Amino acid sequence: MHRSRVVARQELVLLVRDPLPLVLLLAVPLVFIAFLKPAAFLALIVEGYPGTTGAEQAVPGAATTFSLFAVGLVGLSFFREHGWGTWPRLRAAASVSEVFVGKVAPLVAFALLQLGFLFAAGILAFGLRVRGSLGALALFCLPVAIASVALGLLLVGLVRTLPQLNACANLAAAVLAGMGGALMPLRLLPGWVRTVAPASPAYWAMRGFRSVLLDGGGMRALLLPGAVLSAFAALFFVVSLGFFKQRRRLGWG
Amino acid sequence: MTKTMTEAPALQVSGLWKRYGGTAALAGVDLSIAPGEILGLVGPNGAGKTTLISVVAGLLRPDQGTVRVAGVDAVAQPDAVRPLVGLAPQALGLYPTLTVRENLTFFARLAGMAPGDARARAASLGAAFGMAGSLGRRVQTLSAGEHRRIHVACAMAGRPRLLLLDEPTAGVDQAARADLLDAARSAAATGIAICYATHHLGEVEELDGSVAVLHHGRIVASGMVRSLLAAYARPVVELSFAGAPPAVAPGDGGVLQGDTLSIPTDDPGGTIARVVAAAGPDAARLRSVEVLRPGLGAVFAAVTGEPYPREAAPPEAAGAP
Numbered sequence: 001m002h003r004s005r006v007v008a009r010q011e012l013v014l015l016v017r018d019p020l021p022l023v024l025l026l027a028v029p030l031v032f033i034a035f036l037k038p039a040a041f042l043a044l045i046v047e048g049y050p051g052t053t054g055a056e057q058a059v060p061g062a063a064t065t066f067s068l069f070a071v072g073l074v075g076l077s078f079f080r081e082h083g084w085g086t087w088p089r090l091r092a093a094a095s096v097s098e099v100f101v102g103k104v105a106p107l108v109a110f111a112l113l114q115l116g117f118l119f120a121a122g123i124l125a126f127g128l129r130v131r132g133s134l135g136a137l138a139l140f141c142l143p144v145a146i147a148s149v150a151l152g153l154l155l156v157g158l159v160r161t162l163p164q165l166n167a168c169a170n171l172a173a174a175v176l177a178g179m180g181g182a183l184m185p186l187r188l189l190p191g192w193v194r195t196v197a198p199a200s201p202a203y204w205a206m207r208g209f210r211s212v213l214l215d216g217g218g219m220r221a222l223l224l225p226g227a228v229l230s231a232f233a234a235l236f237f238v239v240s241l242g243f244f245k246q247r248r249r250l251g252w253g
Numbered sequence: 254m255t256k257t258m259t260e261a262p263a264l265q266v267s268g269l270w271k272r273y274g275g276t277a278a279l280a281g282v283d284l285s286i287a288p289g290e291i292l293g294l295v296g297p298n299g300a301g302k303t304t305l306i307s308v309v310a311g312l313l314r315p316d317q318g319t320v321r322v323a324g325v326d327a328v329a330q331p332d333a334v335r336p337l338v339g340l341a342p343q344a345l346g347l348y349p350t351l352t353v354r355e356n357l358t359f360f361a362r363l364a365g366m367a368p369g370d371a372r373a374r375a376a377s378l379g380a381a382f383g384m385a386g387s388l389g390r391r392v393q394t395l396s397a398g399e400h401r402r403i404h405v406a407c408a409m410a411g412r413p414r415l416l417l418l419d420e421p422t423a424g425v426d427q428a429a430r431a432d433l434l435d436a437a438r439s440a441a442a443t444g445i446a447i448c449y450a451t452h453h454l455g456e457v458e459e460l461d462g463s464v465a466v467l468h469h470g471r472i473v474a475s476g477m478v479r480s481l482l483a484a485y486a487r488p489v490v491e492l493s494f495a496g497a498p499p500a501v502a503p504g505d506g507g508v509l510q511g512d513t514l515s516i517p518t519d520d521p522g523g524t525i526a527r528v529v530a531a532a533g534p535d536a537a538r539l540r541s542v543e544v545l546r547p548g549l550g551a552v553f554a555a556v557t558g559e560p561y562p563r564e565a566a567p568p569e570a571a572g573a574p
Contacts, residue, residue, distance in 0.1 A: 095332065
């Protein structure tokens with residue numbers, strides 16, 4: 001536990017020392033919300049939600065999408081250690097699980113910060129109204145954040161180079177967000193997309209967010225999406241830990 | 254417990270095997286390093302040095318055999334062994350965006366030191382490696398030699414019982430190299446056992462500790478440097494003449510090459526005197542006399558039957574900051 005704490009602190013220091021990616025992951029979604037909101041407003045009317053501002057789709061959509069884009073940070077966190085040659089020393093000083101926990105904790109914290117920031121900005125600047133339980137919404141952010149970070153770990157386990165990671169992370173974020181209804185409500189998407197949508201964590205994140213924001217849901221409504229996201233996270237963690245224990249070498253290029 | 258820890262060798266490796274596919278990188282290695290001992294682990298590239306260090310550091314799992322660090326089984330109890338081992342891998346491993354102090358403190362903290370102790374340790378290591386004035390500098394602004402010093406210092410940050418240095422002088426100039434050798438001696442003087450893996454045989458001769466020669470995954474010779482040199486490497490007297498060397502019979506298996514006569518001998522002074530006496534008036538044509546003292550390369554050649562590859566250089570340190 002001590003070593004995980006030390007690794008976590010180091011990870012935070014490294015993130016803060018080069019803050020541009022964090023700033024972009026917080027600021028760019030705001031622009032995204034501003035772009036999406038008018039179309040989302042019309043889409044929600046078509047869906048049968050009069051009296052909304054569009055922020056009820058645009059804000060969770062941007063939060064979910066950019067939470068997925070943050071998986072690149074997870075990958076970078078590991079590739080950086082390999083690129084800087086610090087991975088062998090880290091592994092000699094701590095177990096795989098300790099390094100794993102130490103690296104994941106600050107990234108989950110950032111994912112939570114990102115979601116919290118975007119929902120707060122949605123309420124303060126984009127007219128987002130929360131019809132259901134605000135506490136349930138806040139709590140639901142935890143499985144969303146953990147599932148996103150776990151997806152990042154899975155990608156690190158699957159790829160071998162940083163260019164591969166960048167390509168896969170961006171592609172995965174765009175595809176999963178799109179097929180999960182984060183960019184456009186599912187009802188407006190083709191039938192085959194609606195069929196495959198539950199395979200995307202974004203689908204369950206949006207389902208949970210929308211149930212609170214549009215349908216006035218609380219904890220009960222979030223149980224199933226929260227459970228499915230937790231299952232996704234567990235699956236991603238287990239598979240990626242298996243890859244890490246194979247001690248594959250990662251490289252910059 | 255304490256008694257066992259102090260009496261046990263800092264490193265005890267027995268019957269260690271590690272295979273990659275069908276190739277044995279380590280083929281039954283036995284090795285022991287006492288507290289305060291510097292063991293030079295030498296051998297050409299591909300001999301198995303880095304694999305051995307990786308297994309001892311817990312980065313690789315051996316296929317067979319045991320590794321005990323200060324009496325603790327490194328394979329069965331890796332958590333207990335981690336704080337006892339300091340590793341400086343061949344490739345530089347530092348956080349370039351952090352300062353020298355932050356790098357040293359991080360590795361000290363990782364080894365279990367409290368924050369205050371870790372900062373004090375960083376300061377003392379900075380002074381010991383001649384970097385006291387650079388503790389606040391970011392690593393990415395350091396020179397190659399300074400990188401290598403801090404790289405090695407980080408391995409010592411946690412006050413390990415066993416220090417594993419893999420090609421610690423790769424890519425540094427003579428001054429930094431001398432400083433690193435001094436640092437190794439100083440660390441050993443405090444009781445830290447050092448496994449110093451290198452293909453630079455001269456460095457191990459300079460350290461004048463013990464040596465293990467690794468060849469195709471096997472230890473083919475080991476002992477004190479001086480003992481191995483005495484056993485396997487005879488000095489050679491080289492006498493150069495103006496014109497052809499005289500026909501002398503030194504009785505030591507001399508070899509004629511151009512105008513030079515080379516004679517392996519255990520008694521260089523006596524051999525020179527005998528040759529000069531036997532040469533008679535031809536001794537006036539003697540231009541130079543040189544006594545060559547073969548190093549560990551000769552030991553390697555004697556025990557393996559192969560010349561030590563002179564140009565054996567380690568692969569470029571990947572991922573250098």
